[in-house]
Structure formats: structure tokens, C-alpha cells
Amino acid sequence: MADLPKTMYDKIWNDHIVTTNENGLGLIYVDRHLVHEVSSPQAFDGLRAAGRTVRRPDCTLATVDHNVPTAPRGARVRDLRSLVTDPESYAQCVALETNVKDFGISYFGLQDKRQGIVHVIGPEQGFTLPGITCVCGDSHTSTHGAFGALAFGIGTSEVEHVLATQTILQKKSKNMRINVDGELPEGVHAKDVILYIIQVIGTSGGNDCVIEYAGSVIRGFSMEARMSVCNMSIEAGARAGMVAPDETTYAYLKNRPLAPKGDAWERAEAYWRTLKTDDGAKFDVQVNIAAADIAPSVTWGTSPQDVVPITGTVPDPATFTSPEVRSAATRALEYMGLVSGTLMEEIAVDNIFIGSCTNGRIEDLRSAAAVVRAAGADAKVASTVTAMVVPGSSAVKRKAEEEGLDVIFKRAGFQWREAGCSMCIGMNEDSLEPGKRCASTSNRNFEGRQGFNGRTHLMSPAMAAAAAMYGKLTDVRRFHYKETQSRVDVDTPPAADDPVAEEESFIPSHTIHPPPVSADKTSPKVFRVLKGIAAPLYIENCDTDMIIPKQFLKTITRTGLARGLFYNLRNGESRDFILDRPPFDKAAILVSTGKNFGCGSSREHAAWSLEDFGIRCVIAPSFGEIFRNNCLQNCLLTVELNAETCRVLAVDAEAGIELTVDLEKEEIHRLGKPPIPFTTDPFRRGYLLNGFDNIATTLRDTDAIAVYEGRRAKQRSWLESGRQKITIKPSGGKVDW
């Protein structure tokens, strides 16, 4: 039978299948694995405990980004201790330095001129390529899909699985295409496009889908703009986002340090040109967006879908149809300290943050600088704001300084910082003070995201620069600015010397080996029948920052995280959070009436904190996909029921009625009431009922993995870097920022 037309996602998926298990899940080979300090300590520790090694160090690249301070570093840094003063951040950074040394992983550390946010350095160095599968213990791995790659975030247990086997077990997602066509109006940038898309389809609109972005607008975008769009696919609930590779992609990648060279490039490009979706290929979902409908936008609430044009006003919750959305909007306005009907341009801001893996690249800084320049050579940021520009990588910082962008920012009163995640997550010294309002180019505006009780408005770099000059949310069209389109020739990467040649780095002043994994991690747990108190939760889109905020992610173990569970809600003014009230302080089950439970980041800490509290089952209308996988990895059962049934169960729970969740019969029992049936996909059900070490199970397929690697080495040899890892030289060498 003639081959059916395929989507780009179908093609990359098919090219990476090692085996398919009895439940139809694919064991997918991982071409590129990016690692950072937050989601990896426990994974490496798990390898150590099991006496395992990293299967493909040459396909693995680590950097440090979440914990690093971004204050100007000026004089040389002798060692981590002199730079990272927070003890937990220091321990996490040292754990990574120890792990890359022990397991032979290439590493862009703080002394390396290529250090930066993991999703900025991968593309910048040519580590990210079209046609690859790319994973990282980070939800914004979707960024790399901009190159026509299948790139997605995973949890720490899956990081361990990939390190040990170079594969990951995946259920194939549906195909979704979003076409954006027409001419973008003045002042509209890639960030406005993705915010508009999220507003249209909602934060769960992409659930169970991989999105291909297409249409004339996407085709006309630079690689940086495509990365901004793909980056926030996770905020639309999608598994991944992709843009078909084209001349723009090839021009961006050519001569990047880790990109293939010479005839390897020729062969690679020939393959890449076959990836685009076939005419007639079937998409399960199609969305058509008219560019003319998009305006320079900002968010007003605490979800990335809460978007309005800058010319709009703060919405009235009463105008929303669904009761859940009405209550979420009311909660959001209260948190944000906003009044319905207020003009967005009347809202004063305290902080400006330009940076993050969404908008911290050279093109983003050029865009912001163009607005600042248009304000006039003597113009200064408003006296009421603190404004910071944080390059996404050290290479971006150097490129911006070569172009004099730092001079424009500093002259106007912006702080010019070093590379890191910075105030996007506030897991370092750059966090937003309680009650302060920030115009931010990052990707999440969840409650407490940038700092406890901080208030975040998402927007493009140009809009953030405009807000800086006026001291309030501002329509960037008030500035007549001309952006210099990012030209590939000026955006060349750092010196094209072999990036994995012996690189100055430094050995931590002392090596911290995380405490050995507690024994129970090695003996897999099972889930069969659970009887216990259920706690009701009435929160829409309960995100992972709400489940466990950033300060608890600094741990290098998996235990003791109940103290961080719903921390902000349990330490706010109200202090009567459901889990602090008997009998719910002994809850074993959580019943959420809100959909998309666990949306947001890939922090497995969310599952660890629930488990540490004693919760072994969460019932909700729907779940964030990475969160659902993280629960499975920790033997927590997630049960999806329709919203009405969840509401009924919440009322029962409110009355303190115990529930019995029987996975064997797939029924929920309540005293004196008919059982409620549920379904769990057969793989998850088997996994939970029998409990098995998924790495040990996969390692039974080692032969199949080796056969796949042999085929891959022949068919896509450009992916075989063939390099062993760098040898990290003792510290004390020349430091080149």
C-alpha cells in the first residue's frame, strides 16, 4: 500500500522508534539530551545507586542557569563559592560539577564562555538540529522544535532513564497545526503571536498534541522568533511545538560550532529537506489565525491565557460564561490587585525584566534597544521602575556588547546583567518583591512565579522596553522605532573553535556527593487499592509553581518536600488551606474540580511533595502531561473524570467521607453510593499494579538499542559527534567570560 502522507512529527517519530511495546508506546531514541542543575542531581544519584553509567555522553550537554546570580561579575571568579552564595544553590551547582566530572558529560560551566540558559545555548552552539529528538528536564525544551526537531520536557526520573538508556518511553501525541497568515500589524512580534494563540486555544488547548506552526507569518520569522513561539507551546498545554526547517534554519545553523561540517552538512541538509509535512497529511486539529487580528498584547491575570491587547481594559469576570473561568478570573484579579475596566495603559509597573529562554536572545535585545533608542539619547527609564536586561547566554551578552546594545540600555538606566534564568523564576538573587508588579518578557505569570506575591505581566521585549520608559504598561506603537532584522551574518556564534576542546573550567573546591538514594527508590512501589480521606481543591489550572514554588527546587534529594506543598497558599494571609485542616491534613487523595492540574513546569518535585505529604492519588478533569508522567514515575495514580463528577466527589470529600480508589477494578467507591468507574491506559495500569523499574525494563532492550544506534550511525552519521567528553581542567586557568 503506497505510503500515506505524513506530518513532520510522524516522520521524526518514525525515524526514532527503537521498539514498540505491547501497549503501543514507543521506545524513542534521544539524539540530544540537555541537562541543567535543577532536574539532574537526583537522576545522576540514581545512576550511582544502581551502578549505572551514562550511555551516550557525546549526545549530552550540561550547563548551569537557574541558580546563577546575574549581577555583573567584573573581576575573575575564583570558584563557585565566591559567586553562588546561597548554600542550597551552591550545593546544586556543585552537584552538577561533580556529576559532569564523574559521568564524563560536556559542560558549559560558569567559567565557560558558552554558559547560558539551556534553551539558548543548545541552538546557539548548533547542538540542536533539525530532525532530532531532544529532551531536557525542563518544560521549555519545546523551544528546540523551532528547528524542526521533536523536543519536549521530561521529569527527573525520565532524565535518569535517558542518561542510562538514551531512550524514553512515549505515547504518540496527536497532530495539531496552527496556521498564522497575513501581515503582522505594527508593533506585533513573535511573543504577541504566541500569546494570542494561547488566548485562542487556552492553556489546555494543546493537550495531548504536538503543534506544527505554519503559515506565512511563521515562514517569515527569524529563528529567534520561531524559538519564542515554540518555547511557549507548553503554556498551550502541548507536548511539543515545531516549525519545518527551511533556508532560514540552514542559514542560522551553518558553521555553528557543534553543527555538522563539510559533506556531513550536505548529507544532513539533504535529510532535513525531506522532513516537511507531506501534502495531504492528516492533522487531528487545525487552527487558522489571521495576523491582522493580533495586536501588541499583555497578560492581565495569572495564566498565560489571560491576554488582552494593550489598548484593552482589565476584564470583568462576570463576562466569562463558565463558572470555573469566572472564579479563576476573580481570584486572578484579586491576586494581581486589579480592578475590572481599568485601561491596561493605566497600570503602573515597578520592575522590568527583559530576558528568559523565551526572549533573551540577540534579536530580543535588539528589539528592546530599538525602542529605548527611539525614546531619545537622553531618555531614561521612569524613576519609579527598576529595569534589568539579562542576556540568555554569555555569547548573547558578548554579541550585544559588540553591537553597543549594552551602552543603550545602561545609558537609559537599565541594569546590564550576566546570563541566567534570573527573574523568570526567581530561584536566584533576582526575585520580585511581594506586591511588586513586573513587565516581563518571560513565559509564566502564575501566582508567585517571579517571587512570593509578585505580580507578572507577560509581553514582548519591545513592549517591556516601552513600559520601562513610561513606568506603566505602554503601547509600543507610541514609539516610532525601526528594528534591525536579525541578520545571520551578525549573529555568528562564539569563536568557531571546537567547543569541546579542552575548555577552562574548574573543579569545585570540594566535591559534594549527594546522599545515597534511599533504599526505597530501588524497590519499585505498587498501587492497587487506596482507601483514605480525600481533600477537595477548587482551583482552575493549578500549576506546578502553585503546587511547589521555586525555592524548594534547590534540593539535591527527592525527600522531605511536603514542607513545600502548596507553600504559598499555606503561608498567605488566609492560612486556612484545606490540607492544614483536620481531617484533610491526613489526606491520601486530592480531588481537583479545576482542569489542567499540574500544568506548567517539569519539576518532579511536585509529585515528590504530594507523595511526601501522603497523597497517592489525584482526581481531576485533566492534567498537565509532564506532571502526569512524573506522578506515574512515583507511583501516584492520576484519575481523569468529567468536571461534574469531580465536583460531586469534591462535595463528598468536603464532608470528610473516605474514598476507596481501586485500580484493579478501576472504580472509586464511596460509602453507600454507587461506584464511579474510571479508565487508566493499560501501560500506566500495568506499571502501577506491578511496579517495575522502568530503566531495568528498558535495559532488557539493550540489543535493540544497539541495533538502532548502528543504523543511526550509518543513516544519520552527522549526529555521531564521535567526541568523548571534554576533560575539565583544574581551575586556575585563564578565565574568558
Ligand SMILES: CC(C)[C@H](C(=O)O)[C@@H](O)C(=O)O
Ligand atoms: C526547574 C525546571 C524543572 C522548570 C521547568 O521545567 O520549566 C523551570 O525551568 C521553570 O521554568 O519552571
Ligand code: SF4
Ligand atoms: S522558563 Fe525561565 S526558569 Fe525555566 S528554563 Fe526558561 S528561563 Fe529558565
